[in-house]
Amino acid sequence: MHHRTSLTEKDLADCINPIVRGWMNHYGAFYRSALYPLLERINAYLLRWVRRKYKRLRGSRKARTSWNNAVRKRPRAFAHWAWVTHAPTVW
Template identity: 60%
Template sequence: MLPDSADVTSVYVVHVPGFHVPRPLGAQQARGHLPCFLPAVSRDAQKKMGAEVRSWRIHRRTGHTFAQLARFMNPIVRGWIQYYGAFYPSALRPFLQRINAYLLRWIRRNYKRLAGYRKARTCLQGITQRYPGMFAHWRLCRTIWGAG
């Protein structure tokens, strides 16, 4: 005999460090569907990754080239994508868009002729199209946070 639907939820909740496993909807339980395993990156992990990226102060590294930034960032970001994006990669999209926003700030600060937001965004979009493999996160997300 199967346990109550409330017990089914408690039996199938999985705790994995750095992941958030959403609880199934009550309607799915009532129809007899068991909860699925679809863990996403937790908010705490997102905050830690965001703090790490902020600590890099990308927009202040005006002495570096785009390729140097990619060499510095790619191993770390690739590891995050492999670990946290293994099951639910689209949950990382807002975080990866923020990295693109930091790269946009770097462009605006490094190239004075691209100080305007639209010019810098057009430049970054052109770079993502010409060199799609330059940054590890561009295979999942090429848009900029807040760009619409």
């Protein structure tokens, strides 16, 4: 996912939202806490995508600031942001 830098944020969301929404509906009904690490991993890949697409955000601090602004401005852009909005710090 993080290698698709030619896609816009909306295109990327259109690709992954139906899949992630299906996981959340199916597995979230039975074992919701098991999904949190997976959703954080998706956020980590999204953060990598941001850092690769926008060269000015290569630094981790700038990327985090941009990430927080994106989540605050567009909280429904990605389906899994309803449950998990932060990206792991180790990625």
